[in-house]
Amino acid sequence: MDLFWQLVINGLSLGSIYLILGISWGLIFAVTRTFHFAHGATFVVAAYAAYLGQQMGGHLILAALAGIIGAVLFGLAIERFLYRYLRRAFATPLVIFIAALGTLITVENFIAMGFGTDAKPLEGFPIKVIKIGRVGFNNLHVFMFVTAAVLLIGLIFYLRRTKNGKALRAVISNPEMAEVLGIDVQKYFLLAFGIGSFLIAPAAVLVTIERGATPDLGHWAILYSFMPVIIGGIGSIPGAALAGIIIGLAESIGIWKISSQWQLGIAFVVLVIVLIIKPTGLFGFRVYRGKI
């Protein structure tokens, strides 16, 4: 039974990261309907900006701040100078998707050229091991869970209680109608990219503290960014959050009786099962109504 509870704890910390990835990508996709594959590049940029910040003598908190700033600037730049340009040129969603994929690969390669391919860890987090019987975890895992909860609650609050948040929900619900009502849709596209990129940065920093940053993390990040959104239901922030936790738990508990090496496959099994039972995702019906 020790193993089961160990796997639950692992699943919650892993799921917390998936939750952050899911809500950050989910917001961007819900608002702009852009399959933002370059979100993985934003993750890598945040990780390396934080690493660079620390190498320049910054404290871990300043390094994390550098990561957030780097991610937001990168996300805004991608929307402003790439996607907006492509939309104005009447590019098809496939063309935009390919451009985003190309951006991810390019960024990963440039980072590999500049920083090398070995893992770059962020130092300075005072790790404290917590043991309950033979179940072990640490304060970083707790911090991941708390961070994810704070970001989720903050985002939901922002979308429901603020003027800009309500405008974003209007764009999610019906962009054409929102435009007719005088909402500057392009401005809110940019805002969605800014918030989405802001949200992904803490996940990048936490993963870098735990495992170190590598250029190929972008592919991992984008995979676990859109999977919770599809499972949770496109347009539903709570759905993406719940799906992130479900994937984390399923991946972790799934290896209880089977070999650990099949962990990634478990996430896809969950994806396929959900899509077969409910093709619109767990909270998919809300997409049409555009509720958050």
Add this chain to the structure above:
Amino acid sequence: MKRSISIGSLIIIFSLLVIYSPSTGADPKEYKIGAILAMTGAGAWYGQVMSQGFLTALDEINAQGGIGGIKFKAVIEDHQSGSGAAAISGFNKLVNVDKVPFSFTSYTAPTLSIIPVANEKHVLLLNGGAVGPKLVKASPYLFNNRMLAVMHGLGLAQRAKERGFTKMAALFWNDDAGIGTHKFVEPRWKAMGGTVVAAEAHPIGTTDYKPYLSKIMAANPDFLALWQWGKDWGIAVKQAREMGFTKPIMGIEFTPDAAKIAGATADGYEAVTDYFDPKGTDSWTQKFVASYKAKYKNEPEFYAANYYEGVYILTELIKKAKAKGGDYWNGKALREALIEIKRFPSVYGGYVEFNPEDGTCKKKTALFVVKGGERIFQKYLEIQ
């Protein structure tokens, strides 16, 4: 009539001379060699340091005018961190387009996949990185100038027994090298009176070890054995300690970048591995380290050292093959030279001695313990 007879005689005599005179063997314009390395993908770090190692040696030799005035040229192909298909494609190019008679190789799976072509085209292969058990006796054209993992694994088992452990948990790469090492060590460990309470295989380059470590911790072993290489052991050790795993961790790899990742959590980690000490007193070691540092601003580790050493082994082969006369710039002649020489100076200090029967070698192997990010030499091991 007389004149035509004498001309005919001259033609016959000249033809006979051409046919029966021993060939002097034409020198190539340059000694073009190949390398199949992990230049991209999760293991790109290996490709980087390995290529830096042999390029350092090539630059040194070329700066002195090459071998008898003939300079080296290297063509590097990418196996994308373990892809057999990419390795075959790159190797075919090296053999058919670049016409190389010698190639460096790395990683077990790509090396095994290019062997049929190497056998057919008689290309001598020198591996200084891969450690998989399947490389033993894999081809008459494959030689390994690093000790293979199975020998290091056996050394680790001997050390674990010496420390009085019985319950082993193993965490290893899910490839020929990792699985092969585990399969080789497991029965021998059991024969020593030990048991294996957990065996977890993971993909190369894994960055989240929590699932594997969870199972290992639940099995309550006496120690954890790592059949991993590169940076992976550093991440695994760090995450194990940060999950509260307090039992000893032993492995068959030490690399400075992994130690940097692990930080203080690596303290006490024991490694049985090739003994290349960049701070060693051997004059050749010092010359190599100085040359490498000047070029790449980093201290070399043993991967770079193996490939650097490989170029100097090749240099000896070329000299030996050329001295024998005939066409010498081909894999057959180079292989024969290697079998004849067998024992070469090693940049580790001492010698590297090849076993022509199975392509393996003997080199300095030692037990280290990590403290403060540095590996501290404990003793040389005589692996039985």
